[in-house]
Amino acid sequence: MQNALGHLSIGEGHGALPPATTFVLTGGNLSMKVKNNIHWVGKIDWELRKFHGDEYSTHKGSSYNPYLIKEEKVVLIDTVWGPFAQEFVENLRREIDLDQIDYIVACHAENDHSGALPELMRHIPDVPIYCSKNCAKFLKGLYHQDWNFQVVKSGDRLSLGSKELVFIEAPMLHWPDTMFVYLTGDAVLFSNDGFGQHYASAHMFNDLVDQADLFQECLKYYANILTPFSPMVTRKIKEILDMNLPLEMICTSHGIIWRDNPSQIVEKYLQWADNYQENQISILYDTMWESTRVMAEQIAAGIREVDEEVTVKLYNLAKSDKNDVITEIFRSKAILMGSPTLNNGILVSVAGLLEEIKGLKFKGKKAGAFGSYGWSGEAVKNISQRLTDSGFELVDEGLRLTWSPDEEGKKTCREYGKSFVQSL
Known part of the structure; x- marks a missing residue:
């Protein structure tokens, strides 16, 4: 299906969505099946009221969204904020034997995504970390560890067996190291901070939450964090559209996952990046x-x-x-x-x-x-x-x-x- 965005092909989704979010209790935290062999293994932070130090208000909490993909090869995409590192690793071990993780992908070095890496790497120190050149540099600066970094750039691919991860660098959205990852076969874009919002919900999918709350938090997130980078937002979206990739889901690093008509948030970003104003x-x-x-x-x-x-x-x-x-x-x-x-x-x-x-x-x-x-x-x-x-x-x-x-x-x-x- 080709929509108003141009080449981006969006799965219909309507009528085929699960009726509710299915969580599995793992040692006091929750894991969730996102799609096929993709599992959310993150943390919902109901109590969060300030972020980036005291710079950003989070009236509705937030979540940290790493994803575990269990194909022929097993890959973990990102981790959680440092205060939840031990809890994250313990829960991850209930989901999978850590030694079965073949690869780690670090889309962005910022502490809320990488904070649990030091604790995780204590257990699996030799597992390769795939990331951008800047991300490797920043992770070394943050944690002073020389892990097994595998630097990738836009267009590089990592085989998981019958499916591949495609790396898409997205500098200044919103750090110089930021990277998106696309999973072939499942047509899922892991967008890190892009298209996300600080919004804690037990439902986790865009079709299951209050739409007014959701889009208010998305707008607030864009206005306060991504506004200075609007020209880069427009260029990166157009670049992804030109790749002509089918897209059925956008998995963000904060807040809800876009599974019902994910093009709607892409369209909003294009509007917001274009010197947005209302009357x-x-x-x-x-x-x-x-x-x-x-x-x-x-x-x-x-x-x-x-x-x-x-x-x-x-x-x-x-x-x-x-x-x-x-x-x-x-x-x-x-x-x-x-x-x-x-x-x-x-x-x-x-x-x-x-x-x-x-x-x-x-x-x-x-x-x-x-x-x-x-x-x-x-x-x-x-x-x-x-x-x-x-x-x-x-x-x-x-x-x-x-x-x-x-x-x-x-x-x-x-x-x-x-x-x-x-x-x-």
């Missing part, structure tokens, strides 16, 4: 004595007076989750950012978010700045400069008001909101 304006601010908050609310009222169709969302940055806010920026065609002036500068929550979005390299979005002040008023100028440095197109010079807005000041804010939306 939304996000107003982001912090406030000391409520003056800047009042400005934000009045600006929002002015926008709505002119355009009833546009979605307007307000976030106090001192009280909002930054990753959720970044997701809303990703959705927005324009943002307004406000802060009172403090020590000739801006409040720390505003400064922190500006630093985050500079690194994310948003494209095709417009912006403006606002804020109240007492006697100097540099905040608006500082915000405007940082927005420009981050790639946003400034609509105007921004809006400054002294002290707390009176009725005339509130009217000025509403007029500013009208002018802002009319200029988009």
Whole structure:
């Protein structure tokens, strides 16, 4: 079947899906049959609330998804995060004699995928690890071990008997070492961080979970992690499409597995990578004595007076989750950012978010700045400069008001909101 993506051939799937996820209890953890001889042997992390240190919020937990393929040759694709290393190895031993593992594939060196490697390699130190050149370098840097690395590149193949693994390098999605792996015969793409999300579920398949939750977490994951690499996302997807591979399932390294119409998440990635925006304006601010908050609310009222169709969302940055806010920026065609002036500068929550979005390299979005002040008023100028440095197109010079807005000041804010939306 050829779909709207072009050459990518997607299995129908509908009507042929198992009615539920089938788990097997293995020593307190769960293993799961994914398809034929492919088994998920990972860890569902229900308690996870922060990831990448404290950089990424995971309100719905996550999972670490290694896969064990039992063909004529047995291969393990990735492991789990370090805190679960011993548990992972113990459960893996209940699934298979470790000495029966012929190969290990490391798609990505980051700790959440490779953390259990040191513990696993204590038991099978000579098993070859197939990975990209950068991955071998990074694993040596992380764990200071010279394991039996077998460096592969795009197009290389590894025979498992009647089926083969095809290696597809995917640098900067989202590390320089990242690699996808495709299993012939079963038409399964092991995509590592690509197409994944931080989402803990006992069901594990996309057709069995809440679709609103699923796509919200996918969007958040893309917005916060993959946005800077959007050009590479587009190129890599088109490269895979041109390989004309049949594809019936995408096995991610976090969250759910795409078995029902896996092309839907590929199509979403192509949309999100193309300077994505919705008809939304996000107003982001912090406030000391409520003056800047009042400005934000009045600006929002002015926008709505002119355009009833546009979605307007307000976030106090001192009280909002930054990753959720970044997701809303990703959705927005324009943002307004406000802060009172403090020590000739801006409040720390505003400064922190500006630093985050500079690194994310948003494209095709417009912006403006606002804020109240007492006697100097540099905040608006500082915000405007940082927005420009981050790639946003400034609509105007921004809006400054002294002290707390009176009725005339509130009217000025509403007029500013009208002018802002009319200029988009």
